[in-house]
Amino acid sequence: MIDVSVLPVFLLASLLICVAPGTDMAYMLAVGIAGGRGAALRASTGVALGVLVYSVVVAAGMGELVRQYPWTLTAIRVVGALYLIWLSVSAFLDARRGTTVAAGPGTTRWFRQGLVVNLTNPKMALFFLAFLPRFLGSAASSVAQFIVLGLCFMLIGFIVDTTVGLLASTLQRRLSDKPSAGRALSIVAGTVYLGLAGVVVWELATG
Structure with a gap:
């Protein structure tokens, strides 16, 4: 039903893509x-769900629709840039108020952010539309193959x-008991979000 012979190369390629610096890692x-x-745990779960959504969308044949209407990728870029700007502004406001942004036991904020950031990542969309179909192999069912690969x-x-997020969280734990540390961490996060938004805007302007 599926072609497992392509998995070794696909897994290696996927690992190289995931460890390469990009929107998700930043x-x-x-x-x-x-x-x-x-x-970090909640956000990485949201990002993972976004990957699953893309897998299902491509398996359902939506990739052809995007190819016919390429403006949809531009729309994804615009929404992604606006969302990252909103995250940046929110982080800077947290810094100004001196409020903490650490996740509580029932917080779903980070999960939602991870999901939206991944769904509005144009590089993720291009990956599933252009890269994934190369590994169909001789699978009898393209839908099953896409789902397994996804x-x-x-x-x-x-x-x-998760590894990246947990490693970064060590800095937050070390500074959490210091005055004004929360404000500084929020500024760092806001700067990263703003930088990511700038990259997307630059790609829009030059693409």
């Missing part, structure tokens, strides 16, 4: 620094993102 660094361990990529991405 976002996880910002989350770990600003929100700590709990925020789940593999999701697992690798989740491990990498």
Whole structure:
């Protein structure tokens, strides 16, 4: 039903893509620094769910619709840039108020952010539309193949993102008991979000 012969190359390629610096990694660094361990775990789960959504969308044949209407990728870029700017503004406001952004036990804020950041990441959309179909192999069912590949990529991405977020959270734990540390961490996170938004805007202007 599926072609497993392509998995070794796909898994290696997926690992290289996930460990390469990009939007998701920079976002996880910002989350770990600003929100700590709990925020990193929630955000990486949201990012992973976004990968699963893309897998299902491509398996359902939506990729052809995007190819026919390329403006949809531009729309994704615009929404992504606006969302990152909003995250940046929110972080700077937290810094100004001196409020903490660490995740509490029932907080879903970071999960939602991770999901939206990934869904509005144009590079993720291009990956699933252009890269994933190369690994169909001789699968009898393209839908099943896409789902399996998507789940593999999701697992690798989740491990990498969680690791990055948890490593970044060590800085948050070390500084959490120091005066004005929360404000400084929020400024760092806001700067990262703003930088990511700038990259997306630059790609829009030059693409």
